[in-house]
Amino acid sequence: xxxxxxxxxxxxxxxxxxxxxxxxxxxxxxxxxxxxxxxxxxxxxxxxxxxxxxxxxxxxxxxxxxxxxxxxxxxxxxxxxxxxxxxxxxxxxxxxxxxxxxxxxxxxxxxxxxxxxxxxxxxxxxxxxxxxxxxxxxxxxxxxxxxxxxxxxxxxxxxxxxxxxxxxxxxxxxxxxxxxxxxxxxxxxxxxxxxxxxxxxxxxxxxxxxxxxxxxxxxxxxxxxxxxxxxxxxxxxxxxxxxxxxxxx
Numbered sequence: 001x002x003x004x005x006x007x008x009x010x011x012x013x014x015x016x017x018x019x020x021x022x023x024x025x026x027x028x029x030x031x032x033x034x035x036x037x038x039x040x041x042x043x044x045x046x047x048x049x050x051x052x053x054x055x056x057x058x059x060x061x062x063x064x065x066x067x068x069x070x071x072x073x074x075x076x077x078x079x080x081x082x083x084x085x086x087x088x089x090x091x092x093x094x095x096x097x098x099x100x101x102x103x104x105x106x107x108x109x110x111x112x113x114x115x116x117x118x119x120x121x122x123x124x125x126x127x128x129x130x131x132x133x134x135x136x137x138x139x140x141x142x143x144x145x146x147x148x149x150x151x152x153x154x155x156x157x158x159x160x161x162x163x164x165x166x167x168x169x170x171x172x173x174x175x176x177x178x179x180x181x182x183x184x185x186x187x188x189x190x191x192x193x194x195x196x197x198x199x200x201x202x203x204x205x206x207x208x209x210x211x212x213x214x215x216x217x218x219x220x221x222x223x224x225x226x227x228x229x230x231x232x233x234x235x236x237x238x239x240x241x242x243x244x245x246x247x248x249x
Contacts, residue, residue: 005065026062034211035190035211053198054164059072096156103138223243
């Protein structure tokens, strides 16, 4: 079953002869529990696509449907509520509030929505275990490493059990060891929570964790790789690197 589906997504910036087409009629679909990576050269439209899929921007043409809801056609208030309730975001920079503890940062979406935090205690404990931070729950961001802060950001994005998790270069601000840990956590959340995930990345090692890798160039999807999850990670990585090399020729 498709959790998110985009049809003929087009995004133009500017008007007239000076208009720039960032996306050119992209069709895109994500199934329940699927992990999709989006790759492509700088300026290929990766982040633009992610922003349209998450309702952070509106398409010039085309539609985005999230859980059978016409996401791209909602008014601003309804779109804000849909993002809050159905979409989780993880960015390259952690965007944690410095005065709040790890668990308070994780519960922030619940606080903003005015919900009873006590009802999320079981989910909070499970997520702290998933990201390996139960013993750091009362630490503020300045008492956590970069990798730990990104794990807090991941748990925050998952606290409301969103239909889809969108991550924009989630390992871009981390060292290689912390980056691997974050991608392992994303992979585990797919398996253990049946979480649907889309990751934009320039890193072949990060993309190799995905079930499917979508390659963009000049605003269009030009190739997809379906990963055999029974195959070794080294095979996934080799296929992604080979596809990127062809893409850049």
